[in-house]
Amino acid sequence: MMKEENLKKSFEPLSELFYSRNALTLAKEVLGKYIIRNYNNELLIVRIVETEAYHEIGDPACHAFNGKTERNSVMFESPGMLYVYFTYGMHYCMNLVAEPAGTAAAVLIRAAEPVCGISTMKKLRTKKSKQGSAKTLFDEDIASGPAKLCQGLAITNQQNGANVKDFSKSEIYLAQKINAPKILISEIIETTRVGIKKGTELPWRFYLKDSICVSRI
């Protein structure tokens, strides 16, 4: 397991300016960045490989398309906050709030590649219902979808409104690896969003071309 000391040498936080850009830019820039989750004093780390942008303007699939409600209010707050919502009666999905406060825009994290804490993430993903069915969960399927990602990182509505810019105190934050090679435009696939019924024509989904951890829908 990675020590906190070493972690701080290899990762660095991202500024408010990083998050305050428009959702489409943020959705691309966030590819290759890391989610670091402090879960019961263990660090769970994943590398983001797939995202989607949502915006209150011109996007009927956005939760804030019809204005502010109790559920979506975090989307209107400061960039770099976490918007977590509950859906289909059993799943959570997490978004990074983009753009300046007052504008509702967010980036859904759809898939990520496990980096650290793999056995714990697998337990979080499988400790459900039936024992006995010992179907093997492959590493690439730990977080190959937005609800899988939240389940693997133990993210629920308790993390709604968390500040992912807080590198030291928050139990979840985003970071970039120091000296990591920059993601090239040629490595990013831009395409239409999935799992929605409205706004399906907008090419607001992005993923890393060579990743085996993207959602397969």
Added chain:
DNA sequence: ACTGCGATGTCCT
């Protein structure tokens, strides 16, 4: 490989 569907709670009309 693909297709259909059940689970299940909260939001919003």
Added chain:
DNA sequence: GGACATCGCAGTT
């Protein structure tokens, strides 16, 4: 009361 930014299982080709 319907919709829902999903997933995993069961059944079929």
